[in-house]
Structure formats: C-alpha cells, structure tokens
Amino acid sequence: QQQVKQSPQSLIVQKGGISIINCAYENTAFDYFPWYQQFPGKGPALLIAIRPDVSEKKEGRFTISFNKSAKQFSLHIMDSQPGDSATYFCAASPGTGNQFYFGTGTSLTVIP
Amino acid sequence: EPEVTQTPSHQVTQMGQEVILRCVPISNHLYFYWYRQILGQKVEFLVSFYNNEISEKSEIFDDQFSVERPDGSNFTLKIRSTKLEDSAMYFCASSEGVTAESYEQYFGPGTRLTVT
Numbered sequence: 001q002q003q004v005k006q007s008p009q010s011l012i013v014q015k016g017g018i019s020i021i022n023c024a025y026e027n028t029a030f031d032y033f034p035w036y037q038q039f040p041g042k043g044p045a046l047l048i049a050i051r052p053d054v055s056e057k058k059e060g061r062f063t064i065s066f067n068k069s070a071k072q073f074s075l076h077i078m079d080s081q082p083g084d085s086a087t088y089f090c091a092a093s094p095g096t097g098n099q100f101y102f103g104t105g106t107s108l109t110v111i112p
Numbered sequence: 113e114p115e116v117t118q119t120p121s122h123q124v125t126q127m128g129q130e131v132i133l134r135c136v137p138i139s140n141h142l143y144f145y146w147y148r149q150i151l152g153q154k155v156e157f158l159v160s161f162y163n164n165e166i167s168e169k170s171e172i173f174d175d176q177f178s179v180e181r182p183d184g185s186n187f188t189l190k191i192r193s194t195k196l197e198d199s200a201m202y203f204c205a206s207s208e209g210v211t212a213e214s215y216e217q218y219f220g221p222g223t224r225l226t227v228t
Contacts, residue, residue, distance in 0.1 A: 032215040036155075043116075043203050043219040044155060089155060097143045097209050099157035099168055100217060 003027060004092050006103025013110050019077040021106045023090035026071065030092040034100070035064065035075045038087045047088070048075070080110045114138040116220035118204050124226045125194055133189045133223045135204030142209035144187045145217060146179065148172070148200040155203065161187065162209065194227045201225075 005024045013019045023033075034049035050057045050064040050073065057064045063076040077084055087107050091100040117136045125131050137144050146158040159169040161179055178190045187206075191198055201222045208214035 034216070036219075041222075043221045046216055046218065049216065091155075093215060096215055097160060097162055097167060097207065099145070099160060099170070100147075100155075101157070102155040104154045 002104075003101035004090060004103045006090050006106060008106060009104070010107040011109070013080045013108065015080065015082060015110055015112050017080050017110075019080045019084070019108055019110070020074055021088050021090070021108070022072065022074045023092075023103050024070075024072045025092050025101075027092070027094070027101075028071070029094040030101075031095060032093045033064070033066065033073050034091050034093075035062075036089045036091065036102075038089065038105075044089060077108075080108075082110045082112050084108060085110050116204055116206055116218055118202075118220040118223050120223060121221065122224045122226070124228065127196060127227055128193050131191050131194055131225065133191075133202050133204075133225070135187045135189075135220055136185050137187055137204065137206030138208075138218060139185070140208065141206035141218075143167075143207045143217075144179075144181070145205040145207075146189045147203045147205060147219075149203065149222075150200045158189070158202075191225075194225075196227050199225055199227045 035047045036044035037047045038044045048059050048062045061078045066073045087105045089105050090103040119134045144161045149155045159173045160167045176192045203222045204220045205217040207217045
C-alpha cells in the first residue's frame with residue numbers, strides 16, 4: 001500500500017514559470033511533511049517542510065501548501081530556474097525518529 | 113555545516129558475498145537510518161536505530177541485513193549474502209531526536225551497490 005501518492009511523474013516548465021507538485025496521504029498519524037530535492041547521483045537534500053498546524057510555509061521561492069482536511073500537500077516553485085531541474089520527493093512521517101514514507105518522485109525540467 | 117558522510121561511494125560485489133556499508137552521522141544526532149533507492153524508483157526505508165538498538169524496520173530488512181554502531185561515530189549496514197536485487201543506492205540519514213521538533217532527517221550522498 002502506497003502511503004504517499006505523488007504527481008505528476010514528470011514536469012516541464014519554462015524558466016520563470018511556476019512548478020507545482022502534489023502529494024496526498026491517507027494516514028492521519030502523519031504530522032511532518034518534508035520535501036526533498038535530489039540531483040542525479042546525489043542524496044536527497046531537505047528543501048522545506050511543514051507541520052499540519054499551518055496551511056502554508058514559504059522559504060524563498062519555495063512554498064508548501066497544506067490541506068489537512070483533504071490530506072493533501074503541494075510544493076510550489078516560483079520563478080523556476082534551470083538549476084531547479086532535479087527530482088523532487090515528498091515524504092511524510094508520524095513523528096521524531098520514525099521512518100519517512102516517500103512519494104514516487106517528480107522529475108522537474110526547467111527549460112531556459 | 114555538519115553533514116552525513118558515507119563510504120565507499122561505489123561498491124561492486126559478487127552475488128553471495130558480504131558487504132558492509134559505512135556511515136558517519138552528524139555528531140550530535142541520536143537517530144540513524146538506512147534507506148535504499150533502486151535506480152529510478154522512490155526512496156524506501158530499511159531500518160532506524162536509536163540508543164544502540166533497532167527502533168523500526170521494514171519488510172525489506174530481513175535476516176540478511178544487520179546494523180551496528182561499532183563506535184561513537186560510525187553506523188554500518190551489513191548485507192550478509194548479497195543478491196542481484198540488492199543492487200541499489202543505499203542512503204544513510206540521521207536526525208537530532210532531542211526535542212519534539214527535531215523531525216528533520218539529513219541524508220548522506222549514498223553508496224551505489226552493484227551486485228554481479
């Protein structure tokens with residue numbers, strides 16, 4: 001059973017555009033939702049994360065929107081740049097020290 | 113900035129051989145994890161380790177796998193008898209685990225394991 005569902009599988013965006021990646025979960029015990037960025041051959045790097053007590057968190061060009069009632073959260077990348085081209089994974093966890101359940105990943109390509 | 117390190121970066125082994133993957137977590141972190149990623153697929157949890165014992169493990173983490181913290185800095189994953197399907201990228205991660213807010217897990221660069 002897939003704990004976290006992620007879409008789309010791949011995304012192509014023009015430079016300067018907005019990239020949007022969506023995730024959905026079922027387990028209401030999840031209370032931490034991070035997004036990771038991964039470049040080829042590298043480990044996942046923490047990008048931004050949110051707890052369910054807020055509906056939005058913004059860090060620079062990256063924003064997480066969180067809808068607790070719908071059990072969905074999304075990553076918005078504003079003013080997308082070619083350097084943002086990478087694979088993005090959402091994840092969810094029920095708490096400190098617990099495993100992360102990862103989504104299937106989204107391959108983002110930003111065209112100059 | 114502190115980071116998780118892993119060695120080797122690439123390990124090639126023959127089927128049936130034992131391999132040990134090594135990790136040095138961030139020094140003040142208390143929780144340690146191993147994940148794996150088969151090429152082109154999602155990251156999958158293997159095991160978490162806290163206070164010198166396994167705190168959680170997945171179905172993937174069967175009797176062929178073991179983890180150890182042999183000293184104050186290293187954290188190892190041993191695969192006793194490797195199979196072709198063990199070929200993957202293995203990531204070590206660590207988290208602080210001191211406060212209720214310390215959810216963040218920081219990943220190392222990974223070890224690419226190739227079983228032939």
